[in-house]
Amino acid sequence: MITITDLIHTWPTQSHPTLNIKALHIDKGERVFLHGPSGCGKSTLLGLLAGINALQSGQIKILNTDLSTIKNTHKDRFRADHIGTIFQSFNLLPYLNPLENVTLGCEFSKQRRKRLTDKKTDMTTEAIRLLKALGLNDSQLTQHVSKLSIGQQQRVAAARAFIGEPELIIADEPTSSLDEDSRHAFIETLFNQAGDYQASVLFVSHDKSLASLFDRQISLLDINGV
Amino acid sequence: MxxxxxxxxxxxxxxxxxxxxxxxxxxxxxxxxxxxxxxxxxxxxxxxxxxNTISGTDLIVGARTGDIQLLLSSVFRIGHTNNAVSWKSYLDIKERKGVAWTIPISLGDSHKGHAVLGTDATYFTHYRYGKKQHLAFQHGRAFHNAQEVVLGSDVANKLHYHIGHQIVISHGMGNTSFHHHDDNPMTIVGILAPTGTPVDKTLHIPLIAVDAMHKSSHTQPMMIGKKSQQNDHAQHQHGNTHQHAEDNNSHHNEHNEHNEHNEHNEHNEHNEHDEHNEHNEHEEHNEHNEHNEHDEHDHPHGTLDSEPSDLVGSPNQITAFLMGFDSPLYTLQVRRNINMYKAEPLLAIMPGLTLRELxxxxxxxxxxxxxxxxxxxxxxxxxxxxxxxxxxxxxxxxxxxxxxxxxxxxxxxxxxxxxxxxxxxxxxxxxxxxxxxxxxxxxxxxxxxxxxxxxxxxxxxxxxxxxxxxxxxxxxxxxxxxxxxxxxxxxxxxxxxx
Structure with missing residues (x-):
């Protein structure tokens, strides 16, 4: 699924590399917990994986595609097609309702829409199904996003990440703004959805208490040789 | 995509x-x-x-003053002209070679704040504005004698005048003239179509009327041309209108402020009114709202009956005159001659040029x-x-x-x-x-x-x-x-x- 070899990344304003990863491999369907203190390069790694930050040296292969060989515009398309993202908080566009926020996940990807067509469904139907599976009720589907609780907002963000079945889900501390009970419930629903079609999950957090729920834990400090 | x-x-x-x-x-x-x-x-x-105010005129000639001042006074009726062109000089220049037409203009009088322009019949045939359009009559015709007046469309609209009305011209400009030529009422015989130029705000009278007015006011309070034969019809009509107003006054008090009524109050001293009391058309008074329309329907015949007569008289001087030439080639030559005219100091301007300067x-x-x-x-x-x-x-x-x-x-x-x-x-x-x-x-x-x-x-x-x-x-x-x-x-x- 993901293979990283000899990755070195240095931000232009810094003299030392932020990342220096010899090797990292994540399998299809694997749920990986990546932890490390803030400032250790987690966000940089995610940016590189998503193809937003340009690769400087080394190799990242996702789904057997070498990111260093594809052009920037294709990286954006690749990300749209294959990667679903959940941020820490405020994941939603305030001017779209929850349903529209979810279908936004398909707007920039032909392939995600095609997968829905292959499943004999469409964006809206699938968005409603996902939102309901993640625990939202009918009236919440079209109300203003600011009326939802933070937990509900994160569920909508998860639904957007999952719609159209991208192979990789990147979650960047999605539970940090949730309370203890909600965290476990959220991760459970995340795993349920990912399990449905064998998506890989890369879950980044500094909260080690969640680590036990995952197939594998990786400490960025351990693999990062800076 | x-x-x-x-x-x-x-x-x-x-x-x-x-x-x-x-x-x-x-x-x-x-x-x-x-x-x-x-x-x-x-x-x-x-x-x-x-x-578009004036077109087709090659030269405007007036007493010596500034180019723009002459243009403003002769075309836009702005400012006063104290100096004048003597009638003798006008006749002399009019006879020059190449002159196709001339329009004499005499300004200085007013009617309820509107400029009064004395001229002759050439005004209606040669004056042009906009894209060389001639003046057209919306109602009626050009004046034929000293008791007839032609209105610009704005004057007629604003003062609610119609063909057949009689009005009084005041001496001097502005609303507050002291001397009214009220011994010299004039009949409206024509209303010009709108032009969008100062012509709309002007009352046109024959030169002879200007002359007569001024002579009467300066010498003795005589009633010039008052009982002339041509005027008889018009006065007959006037009496008729007056009858309407009087009836309105007595039977319909709410119409006291009717425009015509006011107009007629100015004429109450006129002795003709009494002579026409036998005109009783009471059935018309039921429709007093359409009173104005009645006038239009009733009167044109009488006023249009007058025969063309002398419009110029023997004026001493005019304010300015407009000239057209057979060929534009004459313009510069004649202009130079006029500017060096020996008998009196004159100024000739080319209106197009001066308009642009302005x-x-x-x-x-x-x-x-x-x-x-x-x-x-x-x-x-x-x-x-x-x-x-x-x-x-x-x-x-x-x-x-x-x-x-x-x-x-x-x-x-x-x-x-x-x-x-x-x-x-x-x-x-x-x-x-x-x-x-x-x-x-x-x-x-x-x-x-x-x-x-x-x-x-x-x-x-x-x-x-x-x-x-x-x-x-x-x-x-x-x-x-x-x-x-x-x-x-x-x-x-x-x-x-x-």
């Missing part, structure tokens, strides 16, 4: 989400667009109505107006830029989310710039609506106060160009926040920075 629709939809929803600030920005743009369009429309129409004097004013309205538009667009840049930092999160679902930096750029384009476009549309609203409300006022009639047609090519320039400027302004958003989205990557 389908992305375009997605982006446009996002741009619209995002814009609507910030209704308050967007609406304010839109308002300032709309008002500035309205201002620019209005100023340009007034400027353009004022210029064209100005330069407009050039106003040029700086119109340039400043244009500059101001452009600055107002610019300020409103800068206001939009400020708003967009101010909200940009709050929107970095939004941009990161869009990037995460696969939007390219160029999409972010398009999203941000389309918002500026959208606001500018809506501002232009709203500005046009306001512009037409203003045009419709201001037009009657401008028409009555300044004689500028605005064209209420579709936007001219020039105005569309102006809108195009505003749209381009708005788009350019939008590029700035869009470019910033573009670089934010590159730098921020996937991380959300607040």
């Amino acid at each position: 389908g992305y375009d629709m997605t982006l446009l939809k996002l741009a619209i929803k995002s814009t609507l989400n910030r209704k308050a600030s967007v609406l304010l920005t839109l308002c300032t743009i709309a008002i500035s667009v309205m201002l620019l369009l209005s100023i340009e429309r007034v400027r353009h129409d004022a210029k064209s109505s100005f330069s 407009w050039d004097m106003l040029d700086i004013v119109e340039k400043i107006l244009l500059l101001f309205s452009i600055v107002v538009v610019l300020v409103s667009l800068l206001g939009m830029l400020t708003t967009l840049l101010a909200t940009l930092s709050q929107r970095r999160r939004e941009l990161a989310i869009l990037r995460s679902v696969g939007a390219r930096p160029i999409h972010i750029f398009a999203l941000m710039s389309s918002e500026a384009i959208l606001i500018t476009f809506m501002g232009c549309v709203a500005g046009c609506i306001l512009f037409y609203g203003l045009l419709l409300t201001a037009n009657p006022l401008l028409q009555s106060q300044f004689g500028i009639s605005l064209t209420i047609g579709w936007l001219s090519n020039y105005e569309l160009t102006l809108l195009g320039v505003i749209m381009s400027a708005g788009t350019l302004m939008g590029l700035l926040p869009a470019a910033r958003a573009y670089f934010y989205s590159l730098a921020d990557g996937m991380s959300i920075k607040i």
Whole structure:
């Protein structure tokens, strides 16, 4: 699924590399917990994986595609097609309702829409199904996003990440703004959805208490040789 | 690609989400667009109505004064002319080789604030305005004798005069003339079609009437030409109208302020009135609202019956005269001769040239107006830029989310710039609506106060160009926040920075 070899990344304003990863491999369907203190390069790694930050040296292969060989515009398309993202908080566009926020996940990807067509469904139907599976009720589907609780907002963000079945889900501390009970419930629903079609999950957090729920834990400090 | 629709939809929803600030920005743009369009429309129409005031006249000749002063007094009836051209000189110059026609003009009298112009029959055949159009009669005909007057259309409309009415000319200008020539009532025999020029605000009388009026007022209070035979019909008609008014007065008190009634009060001393009491047409009084129409139907025959007679008399002097030549080649030659005329100091001007000189004097004013309205538009667009840049930092999160679902930096750029384009476009549309609203409300006022009639047609090519320039400027302004958003989205990557 993901293979990283000899990755070195240095931000232009810094003299030392932020990342220096010899090797990292994540399998299809694997749920990986990546932890490390803030400032250790987690966000940089995610940016590189998503193809937003340009690769400087080394190799990242996702789904057997070498990111260093594809052009920037294709990286954006690749990300749209294959990667679903959940941020820490405020994941939603305030001017779209929850349903529209979810279908936004398909707007920039032909392939995600095609997968829905292959499943004999469409964006809206699938968005409603996902939102309901993640625990939202009918009236919440079209109300203003600011009326939802933070937990509900994160569920909508998860639904957007999952719609159209991208192979990789990147979650960047999605539970940090949730309370203890909600965290476990959220991760459970995340795993349920990912399990449905064998998506890989890369879950980044500094909260080690969640680590036990995952197939594998990786400490960025351990693999990062800076 | 389908992305375009997605982006446009996002741009619209995002814009609507910030209704308050967007609406304010839109308002300032709309008002500035309205201002620019209005100023340009007034400027353009004022210029064209100005330069259309007189045409087809090769020379205007008057006593020696300034070029522009002569033009203003002879064509625009602005300012007073103390000096005059002697009738002898007029006759002399009129006979020069190559002169096709001349129109004598005598100014200086007024009727209820409207200029009175003494002339002869050539005025109605040779005076031209606009695109060399001749004067046309809306009602009636040219004057035939010293007791007849032809009105410009504004005079007739404003004072509610109709063919057959009798009016009194005052000596001197303005409403407050001390001396009224009330011993010399004149019958309205013609009303000219609207021209959009000072002709509309002018009463035209024969030269002989000017002469007679002044002689009577200066020598003895005689009633000049009062009982002349030609006038009999008209007076007969006048008595008839008066009867209406009197009946209205006695039977319908609510019509006391009827215009005609007022008019007739001025004539109450006239002894003819009593002679016509046998005219009782009571059935007409039931329709006193259409009273004016009755006059129109009843009177034209009587007034049109007079025979053409001498219109000139023996004037000593006139204010100015207009000249047309067989060939324009004569113009410069004759002009030079007139400017060096030995018998008295005269000035000949070419109206087209002087009109342009006059407009050039106003040029700086119109340039400043244009500059101001452009600055107002610019300020409103800068206001939009400020708003967009101010909200940009709050929107970095939004941009990161869009990037995460696969939007390219160029999409972010398009999203941000389309918002500026959208606001500018809506501002232009709203500005046009306001512009037409203003045009419709201001037009009657401008028409009555300044004689500028605005064209209420579709936007001219020039105005569309102006809108195009505003749209381009708005788009350019939008590029700035869009470019910033573009670089934010590159730098921020996937991380959300607040």
